[in-house]
Amino acid sequence: MYDRILLPTDGSDAAIAAEDATFEIAAAHDATVDVLNVADTARDSVTNVQGEVVDALVSEGERIVEAVEERADERGVTVRTAVLQGDPSATIADYASEYDVDLVVMPTKGRSGLERVLLGSVTERVISSTPVPVLVLNPDADREFAYPFERVLVPTDGTTAGDRGVSAGSAVATGTGATLHLLTVVEGASLGPDVRSAGTSERLTAAAEEVLEQAREQAVAAGVETVETATEHGQPYREIRSFVEEPGVDLVVLGVDDDSEFGRFLWGGVTSKLVRTSPVPVLLTGQSTAE
Template identity: 45%
Template sequence: MYDRILVAVDGSEPADAAFEHALDIAADCGATVRALYVADTNRDSVTTVGTNVRDALEAEGEDVIEGARKQAASRGVAFEDEVLQGEPGDTILEAADERDVDLVAMGTRGRGGVRRFLLGSVAEHVVRRAEVPVLTVRADEEVRVEYPYDSVLVPTDGSGHASKALEQGVDLARRHDATLHVLSVVDVMAVGVDVRADIVLDELEDRARDAVEDAGAEAGEAGVDVVTDVITGSIPREIRSYAADNEIDLLSMGTHGRRGVDRVLLGSVTERVLRTAPAPVMTVRSPDEE
């Protein structure tokens, strides 16, 4: 499924968790893992100190890379590495493009202060712009990190972006013989208290049911075991709750969704889920819809 996996590392707990999960995937797929450490020397707090800090950052990067190399060797995973200077988000994206990788893995938080490299905002920057799927992993006691995957969750609104995530979810579920959960959340807060609220809510619920039925049928045709559900509430909160309650191993999500009345999965919703997801999240981007 994957041949080359780029993992952004910085020695932080979230980055370590992402690297370990990437090794699981690489060992299963026979993929090569490329560890990338970005020395962020572009911030004023670093560049004003001079070359000594730059050298120190690169030296720290070499230490982090060496630890990653040993982990990969212990798992028998092919390994490559790189230490680059630059702005983390753009540097990760450029490396992913230039190295022709087919998956990027990264933690959603990193160190603070001068040692900060992988912030949540950096992960979100990469998620919004990457041409390949991005796997994000949080390091938290509540996060379920299991491999192979037994259950995959795809939130859907029937949009092209959600359909792209469904394709990915179906492929992953089929590979792992996992159960695919297809969920649509109707955002009751978006309806408001207008006199037309009941009509709009009925319309939203009908579309949600159509979306999960279509997605379930597509997954069923692919030979995947499918569970579908439609619920109401706050979209990111309900997605998180469903994932936790059903012990989901992986969420497959699109980075954007439809606008207006059809809006269910916005990029901002995906990013909110990333910050608190109880399992790794695999995001996939498709061209913006008109």
């Protein structure tokens, strides 16, 4: 399932939490972990000075990746290390493509301690610029990371992005033996009073069930053994969060729409809210190289 996993790290506590999860996944699949630190030489404060500052960034990066390598050795995980200079997001995305990485693991926070999944952050730009699936971990989540996954949730709306999510979720389910939960939400609350009616609700529900049936057929064709489907009515974010918390789902998978800005992949801002607040990891997947 995974042969090579990329772990970008800045040495922060959040990065170390992502490191632990990465080692669990790598150990389960006998995968190699590429530990990458990027010395951010794209900033004016760095590029406008001579070698000493850049050298200090590189030296710090080397210290960080060596520490990760030592911890990996203790866990019996094989790693490769690299310290590169450049723009962090572009460098990470380029590395993932150049070295045929199967998965990128990143936290929602960096050294600043701020949530940095949204609004121009490194994680956002990596997700938007690489076809490699990105597993995003919230280091403040109160639920412990557990691998292999047992219950995988894929919210889908029948769009291309939704189909990508189903494909990625199916791959995880077949690779780990997990139950795949397919969910769609009928957003009736957004309809005006002159539009809401029993007939409208029935049509929306019927359309949602058709989406789920197509997704179920896609998952079964991909080899998923156990598939469960559900249709909920209400606000998508709330219904998905409720679903995550109640059945004990331990991974959410979302497809990325190439034509949308981050945070608008699925039902408007649902993706951005989920990534920031999900108690379980979120796997985001963009356009595959096969498309």
